[in-house]
Amino acid sequence: MATLALDIGGTKIAAGVVSDDGDLMHRAQEKTPDEREAIWGVVERLLTEAKGTAGELTGVGIGSAGPIDLHTGTVSPINIHAWDDFPIVDRVAELTGLPVRLGGDGLCMALGEQWRGAGQDARFMLGMVVSTGIGGGLVLDGAPYDGRTGNAGHVGHVVVDVDGAKCTCGGHGCVETVASGPSIARWARDHGWDAPPESNAKELADAAKTGDPTALRAYYRGATAIAAAIASVAAVCDLDLVVIGGGVAKSKGLLFLPLRETLTWYAGLDFIQELRVEPAVLGGDAGLIGAAKLATLAE
Numbered sequence: 155m156a157t158l159a160l161d162i163g164g165t166k167i168a169a170g171v172v173s174d175d176g177d178l179m180h181r182a183q184e185k186t187p188d189e190r191e192a193i194w195g196v197v198e199r200l201l202t203e204a205k206g207t208a209g210e211l212t213g214v215g216i217g218s219a220g221p222i223d224l225h226t227g228t229v230s231p232i233n234i235h236a237w238d239d240f241p242i243v244d245r246v247a248e249l250t251g252l253p254v255r256l257g258g259d260g261l262c263m264a265l266g267e268q269w270r271g272a273g274q275d276a277r278f279m280l281g282m283v284v285s286t287g288i289g290g291g292l293v294l295d296g297a298p299y300d301g302r303t304g305n306a307g308h309v310g311h312v313v314v315d316v317d318g319a320k321c322t323c324g325g326h327g328c329v330e331t332v333a334s335g336p337s338i339a340r341w342a343r344d345h346g347w348d349a350p351p352e353s354n355a356k357e358l359a360d361a362a363k364t365g366d367p368t369a370l371r372a373y374y375r376g377a378t379a380i381a382a383a384i385a386s387v388a389a390v391c392d393l394d395l396v397v398i399g400g401g402v403a404k405s406k407g408l409l410f411l412p413l414r415e416t417l418t419w420y421a422g423l424d425f426i427q428e429l430r431v432e433p434a435v436l437g438g439d440a441g442l443i444g445a446a447k448l449a450t451l452a453e
């Protein structure tokens with residue numbers, strides 16, 4: 155037996171087949187188009203293809219960029235403008251004839267890492283993706299935590315700067331405005347990093363590795379903001395592990411060394427002193443594996 159999995163993001167859509175043990179047996183992805191029915195066309199094609207590679211299937215798990223609405227089974231991703239209240243659960247159920255369960259992409263990433271990745275020994279875990287934006291999801295007492303509408307775990311919008319810049323969410327001073335890839339690169343350019351305007355966090359990481367002091371400071375500042383956000387969430391949720399994936403986390407030590415160092419500054423309470431922060435290990439597969447896990451769990 156196996157499960158169909160779907161991962162919907164602003165830049166790509168992926169579908170897969172995941173075995174009951176969490177092995178990803180099939181995976182395919184396509185770029186996310188701009189138009190409402192064209193996006194659905196990609197989902198339809200990928201799911202139909204995935205279904206064709208599998209034997210008996212028990213259900214479909216969907217991880218989608220948010221916000222989502224679990225009550226209506228709809229998604230309105232900020233970075234997919236053509237999908238506002240898109241009825242993804244009904245459409246996928248109709249297409250596949252299978253039971254469907256929906257979750258946020260951050261939740262699915264966290265669940266995937268907890269099942270088959272870096273979080274296998276954790277029961278209270280925050281999964282974070284630091285990339286173009288910052289997303290996340292919570293696994294609490296071993297179970298995915300949805301929240302009231304399915305949007306719990308939006309850790310990118312923990313406020314770390316009370317006088318901070320406006321965020322894409324409409325709020326101000328969110329950690330995403332300081333520590334997302336584009337935010338880190340923008341800060342570096344504003345502070346003397348000599349690079350073309352389109353340079354991103356990957357190029358900044360390359361500069362930091364050659365010892366560029368502004369690039370190093372930019373990563374240090376981003377890592378510090380993430381540490382502050384993590385300490386806040388850990389104090390609220392009594393966590394034992396944070397797993398971080400995404401493009402910015404690929405810089406490994408550049409992010410993790412200052413992050414762990416500054417975390418000791420923000421995490422004051424005794425019960426979060428032992429909090430561990432580890433790199434994700436499943437990469438882009440975590441969302442599919444976690445979506446499949448979600449589908450196997452009872453509502």
Ligand SMILES: [Zn+2]
Nearest residue numbers: 311321323328
């Ligand atoms: Zn925000």
